[in-house]
Amino acid sequence: MSIDFSQKTVLSTKELFRQADFDNILKCVHCGLCLDSCPTYRELGDEKDSPRGRLYLMRGLWEGELELEAAVIDPLSRCLDCRACESACPSGVPYGELLEKTRGIILENTQQSLKERILRFFLLRGLFRSTNLLITASWILKIYSASGLPKLITNTFFAKLLPQAFVFQQHLLPKCSGKSFKRKHADQILAPLSMENKQEGAAQIRKENLRVGMFSGCIMDVSEAAIHESTLTLLRHIGCEVVVPGNQSCCGALHVHSGDRKTAREFALKNIAAFENRHLDAIITNAAGCGAQLQEYHHLFTETNAGKQKDTRPAADWKKFENKVTDILEFLSAYPDLLANLPWSKDEDTVLYDAPCHLMHAQKVDENPRKLLNSLPGVKLVVLNESNWCCGSAGIYNLVQPELSAAVLNRKTASIRQTLAENPKASTIVTANPGCLYQIRAGIRSNNIDLRILHPVVYLAERLLLN
Numbered sequence: 001m002s003i004d005f006s007q008k009t010v011l012s013t014k015e016l017f018r019q020a021d022f023d024n025i026l027k028c029v030h031c032g033l034c035l036d037s038c039p040t041y042r043e044l045g046d047e048k049d050s051p052r053g054r055l056y057l058m059r060g061l062w063e064g065e066l067e068l069e070a071a072v073i074d075p076l077s078r079c080l081d082c083r084a085c086e087s088a089c090p091s092g093v094p095y096g097e098l099l100e101k102t103r104g105i106i107l108e109n110t111q112q113s114l115k116e117r118i119l120r121f122f123l124l125r126g127l128f129r130s131t132n133l134l135i136t137a138s139w140i141l142k143i144y145s146a147s148g149l150p151k152l153i154t155n156t157f158f159a160k161l162l163p164q165a166f167v168f169q170q171h172l173l174p175k176c177s178g179k180s181f182k183r184k185h186a187d188q189i190l191a192p193l194s195m196e197n198k199q200e201g202a203a204q205i206r207k208e209n210l211r212v213g214m215f216s217g218c219i220m221d222v223s224e225a226a227i228h229e230s231t232l233t234l235l236r237h238i239g240c241e242v243v244v245p246g247n248q249s250c251c252g253a254l255h256v257h258s259g260d261r262k263t264a265r266e267f268a269l270k271n272i273a274a275f276e277n278r279h280l281d282a283i284i285t286n287a288a289g290c291g292a293q294l295q296e297y298h299h300l301f302t303e304t305n306a307g308k309q310k311d312t313r314p315a316a317d318w319k320k321f322e323n324k325v326t327d328i329l330e331f332l333s334a335y336p337d338l339l340a341n342l343p344w345s346k347d348e349d350t351v352l353y354d355a356p357c358h359l360m361h362a363q364k365v366d367e368n369p370r371k372l373l374n375s376l377p378g379v380k381l382v383v384l385n386e387s388n389w390c391c392g393s394a395g396i397y398n399l400v401q402p403e404l405s406a407a408v409l410n411r412k413t414a415s416i417r418q419t420l421a422e423n424p425k426a427s428t429i430v431t432a433n434p435g436c437l438y439q440i441r442a443g444i445r446s447n448n449i450d451l452r453i454l455h456p457v458v459y460l461a462e463r464l465l466l467n
């Protein structure tokens with residue numbers, strides 16, 4: 001099946017859905033077992049804002065009984081795409097794939113508001129396509145943060161005068177580096193550190209070193225530098241050769257979540273070309289959302305064989321690429337002996353753990369990262385109450401649905417308070433997705449909760465006694 005998007009004005013909604021490889025919607029038996037896991041259903045209490053309700057809407061479109069109108073589109077737009085319903089579903093309904101295809105059809109076949117068109121043009125199709133623009137934006141935000149304006153806005157009477165969404169966005173600002181990680185290391189072969197230092201260590205433990213590629217992303221490439229640097233340090237210290245392809249691009253997850261499958265396809269083709277022929281054993285990601293997207297690239301091409309972005313690659317190419325994509329925590333946890341040989345701090349510490357939706361529900365990675373962190377000498381890991389619930393970040397959901405996002409975040413913040421009250425010694429919370437990190441950090445800051453938040457790899461690297 002294929003959709004020719006050039007015919008969008010003549011094809012009916014039913015025909016568009018019929019051509020979108022949508023038959024899996026029939027797996028839903030309407031049992032409702034997914035309802036209690038849905039953050040928007042919990043907040044709004046409306047069946048249309050539940051997974052089952054949304055699947056009814058999608059099926060109505062697929063069967064031609066419904067049309068693309070606000071009453072149908074709005075509940076689908078309010079979905080976080082957190083995929084908690086997938087984990088709860090006993091029938092294996094691929095909810096995320098169905099929703100993302102539906103959003104693609106909505107975007108291609110409905111009129112967008114001026115604000116949305118401007119956002120898409122400058123942000124999703126402009127900024128994320130260009131490393132130079134991302135570096136420039138990172139510099140501007142770095143200077144803005146250094147100016148003290150965000151603190152002035154959030155910590156003084158301005159917080160009461162200005163719109164609350166704008167005040168909250170100050171807390172969301174990433175720590176920008178003004179530099180690109182991939183450009184710094186582009187295409188070098190970064191050797192295992194123990195070999196470089198000629199010390200006895202991980203490189204002697206493994207007879208053959210693994211060669212891995214690092215995915216650097218878009219915003220992450222120019223912000224939160226400690227996350228990529230810590231990832232690199234850990235990989236090299238367990239004896240990996242690391243390559244950071246300089247021609248890789250954004251993963252396209254934000255685009256897919258908002259229906260822009262065309263731009264996401266462009267990124268998918270760039271990324272497969274950037275990582276192939278480099279003889280990699282694995283492609284490492286440290287952003288749960290990016291990892292999930294990279295592992296599902298083939299979904300983007302099931303409905304476009306006749307479109308302009310005709311994909312001539314065999315399906316096996318995508319499978320080969322996708323199978324190599326591994327989250328850093330899952331990767332490290334496969335080498336417990338190598339990790340055990342590293343010089344870890346034995347200081348006692350209690351750490352709270354939050355499970356990002358796209359790690360747990362999309363990549364199905366859950367137990368190993370927790371085991372890994374809990375196995376560190378001196379560390380007691382406490383899983384957050386409702387760790388498996390979305391924080392409300394969901395790509396750019398906190399910007400386009402600020403009120404519902406804030407309600408979902410409030411629930412997360414309450415869980416953090418409760419877990420912290422039960423574990424008063426905890427000083428740190430870890431979460432393995434940058435979007436969740438920004439969102440939960442904003443929740444903690446705006447609620448004056450005395451906790452620092454880190455990506456788990458930064459916490460791991462912090463506990464390595466390297467000198």
Ligand code: SF4
Pocket residue numbers: 027028029030031032033034035051052055085088089090091092093
């Ligand atoms: S998505 Fe799964 S759990 Fe939810 S109603 Fe359908 S079959 Fe039941």
Ligand code: SF4
Pocket residue numbers: 037038039040041049050051054078079080081082083084085086095
């Ligand atoms: S993806 Fe999340 S918000 Fe959307 S229906 Fe499923 S559980 Fe609810």
